[in-house]
Amino acid sequence: MWSDAQLGTLLERARDGDREALRELVRALDPVLWRVARGQGLATEDAADVVQTSWLELMRRLHEIRTPRAVTAWLITTTRREAWHRQQRSRRDLPDGGTAVQTVPDPDPPPDERLMADERDRVLWRHFEHLSQRCRDLLRIVAQVDRPDYTVIAEAFGMPHGSIGPTRSRCLAKLRAALTADPAWATS
Amino acid sequence: MTDPLDDLDRDILRRIGRYDPPPADLDERVLFALALTDLEDEVARLAEEVAPAARAGEQARTITFDAASRTVMITVLERPDGLVRLDGWLAPGAALSVELRLPSPAPPRTVTADETGRFVLDEVPHGLAQLVIHGTPRVVTPSLLL
Numbered sequence: 001m002w003s004d005a006q007l008g009t010l011l012e013r014a015r016d017g018d019r020e021a022l023r024e025l026v027r028a029l030d031p032v033l034w035r036v037a038r039g040q041g042l043a044t045e046d047a048a049d050v051v052q053t054s055w056l057e058l059m060r061r062l063h064e065i066r067t068p069r070a071v072t073a074w075l076i077t078t079t080r081r082e083a084w085h086r087q088q089r090s091r092r093d094l095p096d097g098g099t100a101v102q103t104v105p106d107p108d109p110p111p112d113e114r115l116m117a118d119e120r121d122r123v124l125w126r127h128f129e130h131l132s133q134r135c136r137d138l139l140r141i142v143a144q145v146d147r148p149d150y151t152v153i154a155e156a157f158g159m160p161h162g163s164i165g166p167t168r169s170r171c172l173a174k175l176r177a178a179l180t181a182d183p184a185w186a187t188s
Numbered sequence: 189m190t191d192p193l194d195d196l197d198r199d200i201l202r203r204i205g206r207y208d209p210p211p212a213d214l215d216e217r218v219l220f221a222l223a224l225t226d227l228e229d230e231v232a233r234l235a236e237e238v239a240p241a242a243r244a245g246e247q248a249r250t251i252t253f254d255a256a257s258r259t260v261m262i263t264v265l266e267r268p269d270g271l272v273r274l275d276g277w278l279a280p281g282a283a284l285s286v287e288l289r290l291p292s293p294a295p296p297r298t299v300t301a302d303e304t305g306r307f308v309l310d311e312v313p314h315g316l317a318q319l320v321i322h323g324t325p326r327v328v329t330p331s332l333l334l
Contacts, residue, residue, distance in 0.1 A: 019223075022222065023215075026218050026222075027215055030210055030214050030218065031209075031210055034210035044211065048210075048211055048217065049234050051210075051214065052218050052221050052331060053233055053330055055218045056221055056328065056330060059222055059225045059229075060225075060226075060229065082233075089236075120203070121203055124200065124203050124204070125207075139201070140208070143202070144205050144209060144210075172200065176196060176200065179200070
């Protein structure tokens with residue numbers, strides 16, 4: 001993942017119309033925005049759409065954004081707000097008996113066990129569900145991006161920047177302890 | 189500040205990351221939608237998508253986009269030849285130019301809505317597309333997967 005300084009350079013280049021810089025910015029931030037939208041409980045198509053809408057809105061505001069931290073924070077806040085509105089709307093649409101594609105999804109649904117070919121994955125997700133919401137959010141985002149930028153993640157989940165590293169270690173240690181104590185993990 | 193990860197940590201994270209990654213084409217969809225957009229554009233949000241209803245053997249779905257200045261509604265009809273037909277409606281109605289952007293090298297398709305805001309785009313291929321309504325302000329939708 002990119003450092004703040006690198007994101008800043010990309011942002012400046014994107015603002016000057018450099019499409020390659022914009023491409024890099026999208027690649028760097030999409031995984032985080034995706035988790036923010038999914039973490040709000042949106043179905044996959046809705047989440048993909050909300051991420052797009054946030055980028056489209058960003059294009060209109062690009063000239064107002066001064067610093068790279070601001071671009072990340074801005075996108076994350078926008079994604080969260082758009083996701084919330086989308087949720088409200090799909091709830092509102094349900095009672096009229098229409099055939100709306102979106103039903104109200106579970107918040108942050110666990111993966112479907114039937115899709116897991118690997119027994120260890122099943123064991124892992126059973127224990128994963130017992131972690132706190134904060135641990136689940138954090139581990140899912142850390143798992144998605146290489147060398148995650150803690151500033152971006154702190155922004156995404158409203159955690160203090162300095163707590164990300166320790167929280168990640170604590171959450172991972174907790175999951176490890178549960179797994180290594182589970183005979184099903186050891187034997188599969 | 190970061191504890192080094194050992195093999196088990198890495199295995200755990202790899203297993204978590206395998207589920208629910210972003211769609212493989214998410215970046216592509218975002219970049220396609222952004223390719224044209226600029227400061228002056230108004231963004232239309234997906235307001236509602238109604239599932240395909242088998243209607244006398246036809247597959248049709250209706251998608252509504254809301255922008256501050258205008259609502260765009262399209263019905264996507266599957267044609268027997270594997271292409272689709274879009275029946276669209278702008279509200280408030282106006283005889284505006286409606287452009288359907290397709291991924292390059294396909295040229296965009298442009299039609300003009302009638303006074304009531306109705307327009308038809310026929311023989312459109314499946315895949316990514318974006319609607320651009322050339323009013324004041326110009327209205328753009330997110331990428332659509334037809």
